[in-house]
Amino acid sequence: MNRPIRVAFLSEHASPLAMLGGADAGGQNVYVSEVSRNLAQRGYVVDVFTRCDSPATPQVTTCVPGVRVVSLSAGPLQPRPKDELWPYMPAFRDALLHFIKHDEAHYDLVHGNYWMSGWVAVELRKRLAVPIVQIFHAMGKAKRLHLKGLDTSPGDRIQSELAVIQQADSIIAQCPHERFELVNDYGADPRKIALIPSAVNSNIFRPIARDEARQRIGLDTEERVIVYVGRMLPRKDIRNIVRALALLLQQDERAQGVCVSSITLMIVGGESEQPDPIATPEIGELQKLAAELGVTQHVRFIGKRQPAELCYYYSAGDVTVTTPWYESFGLTPLEAMACGRPIIGSAVGGITYTIKDGETGLLVPPRDPEALAVCLRQLLTQPEVCIQMGLAARKRVEQEFTWSIVAMRTAALYEALLAERMCPPLAIEPLSLLSLPLVSNTSSPEEMDCDAH
Numbered sequence: 001m002n003r004p005i006r007v008a009f010l011s012e013h014a015s016p017l018a019m020l021g022g023a024d025a026g027g028q029n030v031y032v033s034e035v036s037r038n039l040a041q042r043g044y045v046v047d048v049f050t051r052c053d054s055p056a057t058p059q060v061t062t063c064v065p066g067v068r069v070v071s072l073s074a075g076p077l078q079p080r081p082k083d084e085l086w087p088y089m090p091a092f093r094d095a096l097l098h099f100i101k102h103d104e105a106h107y108d109l110v111h112g113n114y115w116m117s118g119w120v121a122v123e124l125r126k127r128l129a130v131p132i133v134q135i136f137h138a139m140g141k142a143k144r145l146h147l148k149g150l151d152t153s154p155g156d157r158i159q160s161e162l163a164v165i166q167q168a169d170s171i172i173a174q175c176p177h178e179r180f181e182l183v184n185d186y187g188a189d190p191r192k193i194a195l196i197p198s199a200v201n202s203n204i205f206r207p208i209a210r211d212e213a214r215q216r217i218g219l220d221t222e223e224r225v226i227v228y229v230g231r232m233l234p235r236k237d238i239r240n241i242v243r244a245l246a247l248l249l250q251q252d253e254r255a256q257g258v259c260v261s262s263i264t265l266m267i268v269g270g271e272s273e274q275p276d277p278i279a280t281p282e283i284g285e286l287q288k289l290a291a292e293l294g295v296t297q298h299v300r301f302i303g304k305r306q307p308a309e310l311c312y313y314y315s316a317g318d319v320t321v322t323t324p325w326y327e328s329f330g331l332t333p334l335e336a337m338a339c340g341r342p343i344i345g346s347a348v349g350g351i352t353y354t355i356k357d358g359e360t361g362l363l364v365p366p367r368d369p370e371a372l373a374v375c376l377r378q379l380l381t382q383p384e385v386c387i388q389m390g391l392a393a394r395k396r397v398e399q400e401f402t403w404s405i406v407a408m409r410t411a412a413l414y415e416a417l418l419a420e421r422m423c424p425p426l427a428i429e430p431l432s433l434l435s436l437p438l439v440s441n442t443s444s445p446e447e448m449d450c451d452a453h
């Protein structure tokens with residue numbers, strides 16, 4: 001193909017333009033931003049379609065040459081929790097088809113992100129006769145299993161995921177565990193699954209000397225510092241880190257030791273730049289827990305920070321910790337590793353793949369503060385081990401987890417799919433787009449029972 005390959009990237013709730021750190025702005029936003037930019041560097045043309053959540057957002061924003069973000073009107077022009085967006089997906093689809101018609105755009109391939117955009121991608125496949133690649137970022141069955149009654153996903157999420165898995169031409173799994181979930185929990189055809197681990201921007205996330213980093217963020221302490229970075233959700237189980245911290249401090253008191261008795265836990269993330277328990281209820285829960293356990297003065301809430309600043313927060317720490325109940329991939333372990341810091345992570349999902357236990361960090365069982373306290377003590381009392389692990393971590397990231405590798409593998413997948421079709425992509429007949437009948441063996445969201453609402 002002589003002209004550039006054009007890709008429609010669908011990401012209904014996660015825009016590359018969003019500020020990161022809030023409840024619905026995390027890893028998926030980073031993935032969409034980095035993969036689209038790196039594909040553009042390889043000569044692809046990518047339009048990222050997201051839902052417009054403000055009247056002030058322009059319809060089209062050019063991020064870098066080759067990447068545009070298109071904000072589609074579907075539902076209220078204000079931020080809404082992602083679990084409320086499902087009923088607006090037919091409107092999202094129609095707005096996208098209108099855009100194609102008016103922009104006279106054509107796409108060779110559609111890349112769906114998350115299950116709702118997966119549904120839209122399947123709809124486009126029927127109308128545009130182009131292949132679709134799907135990446136879920138998180139699976140509904142795992143969420144239901146772990147969150148139980150707290151899962152606010154629409155009731156037909158899993159049914160929709162099953163339909164997308166059947167109809168997608170290819171599905172990206174970010175780690176072997178996700179491939180296992182797709183095949184075993186959802187009956188996906190293993191031949192359709194491409195394993196493409198996500199990555200970290202190792203220019204943004206780079207090692208900085210500890211004292212310089214602390215000075216930069218105004219952290220005036222000689223204490224040992226444990227860092228958490230991420231969204232402030234119960235399932236991220238930051239409470240587990242607070243409990244482990246309390247155990248560590250109690251053990252020291254009992255032993256009258258001096259090893260780790262001066263520790264600070266720094267928690268980065270939330271809805272606002274200033275930590276606010278009203279805007280971010282999980283901060284309130286953590287403050288309550290810290291008070292109950294008598295460790296309030298050892299816990300500092302920072303609020304959300306953007307990637308350019310985050311390397312100072314990771315680098316200011318001696319060790320980073322993330323112990324979610326479950327995690328489909330998890331970018332924050334890679335970010336800590338890229339900053340040359342050891343990471344303790346729970347042995348779930350993609351974290352078991354990114355952390356080399358004993359080499360670049362340590363794995364612990366989830367929901368086990370005692371085990372975490374043991375690992376924290378092990379690292380905080382052995383700075384030389386931390387240095388060695390940090391060096392190994394940075395090396396692992398540089399060799400295996402860069403976004404240019406992700407883009408190279410994604411491009412190879414696209415090209416294999418396009419070659420399989422063995423025919424040039426169809427030119428879109430803009431006028432006929434919206435009048436094509438919907439040939440579907442799945443219900444559309446408006447026909448389905450959204451009992452979670």
Ligand code: UDP
Nearest residue numbers: 020021026027230269304305307330331332
């Ligand atoms: N993040 C951020 N600022 C914050 C908190 C988090 O930029 O204040 C970013 C973090 O650096 C990471 C992403 O949000 O890139 C979280 O991704 P991860 O895969 O770890 O978790 P997910 O959001 O996918 O559950």
